[in-house]
Amino acid sequence: MPELPEIETIKRDLEDIVIGKRIEGVEVKVAKVIKEPRVEDFIKGVQGKEIREILRRGKVLILRVSRQYLVIHLRMTGQIVYSDKQEKSKVAFLLSDGKYLNFLDQRVMGEIRLLKDWQELPFIKQMGLEPLDKEFTLRRFQEILKGKKTKIKPLLMEQGFIAGIGNLYAAEILFRAKVSPLRCADSLTLTEIEKVYSAIKEVLQEGIRYRGSSVDTCRDAHGEKGNFGERIKVYGREGKPCFECGNPIKKITLAGRGTYFCSRCQK
Numbered sequence: 001m002p003e004l005p006e007i008e009t010i011k012r013d014l015e016d017i018v019i020g021k022r023i024e025g026v027e028v029k030v031a032k033v034i035k036e037p038r039v040e041d042f043i044k045g046v047q048g049k050e051i052r053e054i055l056r057r058g059k060v061l062i063l064r065v066s067r068q069y070l071v072i073h074l075r076m077t078g079q080i081v082y083s084d085k086q087e088k089s090k091v092a093f094l095l096s097d098g099k100y101l102n103f104l105d106q107r108v109m110g111e112i113r114l115l116k117d118w119q120e121l122p123f124i125k126q127m128g129l130e131p132l133d134k135e136f137t138l139r140r141f142q143e144i145l146k147g148k149k150t151k152i153k154p155l156l157m158e159q160g161f162i163a164g165i166g167n168l169y170a171a172e173i174l175f176r177a178k179v180s181p182l183r184c185a186d187s188l189t190l191t192e193i194e195k196v197y198s199a200i201k202e203v204l205q206e207g208i209r210y211r212g213s214s215v216d217t218c219r220d221a222h223g224e225k226g227n228f229g230e231r232i233k234v235y236g237r238e239g240k241p242c243f244e245c246g247n248p249i250k251k252i253t254l255a256g257r258g259t260y261f262c263s264r265c266q267k
């Protein structure tokens with residue numbers, strides 16, 4: 001499932017590829033992907049419009065087309081791929097350079113909307129801080145953790161507190177900080193809070209630098225895999241030796257999600 005680094009990678013790719021290009025037409029092959037407006041109005045609404053700007057909020061990608069916004073939520077298996085041809089796309093945008101911007105989605109859980117004010121969408125309004133923004137300070141992070149009886153890992157994934165972290169990066173962040181995913185958020189010492197805070201910034205930035213991970217179906221805007229996968233320390237490594245201590249990596253279920261960690265390194 002794409003998280004902040006994967007979406008940011010797609011955003012940066014699209015900035016180079018599609019800004020200034022017009023959407024000549026759009027083919028909607030699976031209507032349920034278009035959440036609003038109605039499919040006919042959606043098609044009319046985007047046709048002939050120029051792509052002016054690419055934005056990201058949490059795990060959501062936003063394309064400004066003239067005075068409206070295309071809000072794309074990839075969810076589990078969604079992909080946005082720029083290509084010479086239509087791939088197995090659920091929605092295909094034909095651009096003024098003769099190429100396509102394909103929306104692919106194996107499990108068809110992704111959502112596309114066209115609207116005037118993306119910031120008013122309820123799931124956007126409810127989002128918490130952007131972890132790579134200046135506003136996300138150590139003090140704000142301390143406030144988020146204060147008095148929370150929730151385990152630290154599900155808390156990091158709670159989009160209402162911090163936007164953009166999912167299962168993979170939460171596991172990697174906690175490994176880097178040497179904090180167990182099972183710890184209650186308000187039990188962390190100041191030193192541990194500082195370590196987790198730094199790890200959030202470092203791991204996400206590293207994820208972007210290596211163009212995201214490609215676990216499952218995550219791909220960049222060219223349909224290529226990212227390189228962060230080679231740098232993963234715990235996610236998906238059940239039973240394999242920890243890179244730091246050699247102990248086998250454990251997998252447990254926590255808050256309904258598969259959770260990987262090293263029980264020797266992470267306290």
Ligand SMILES: [Zn+2]
Pocket residue numbers: 242243244245246247262263264265266
């Ligand atoms: Zn270890």
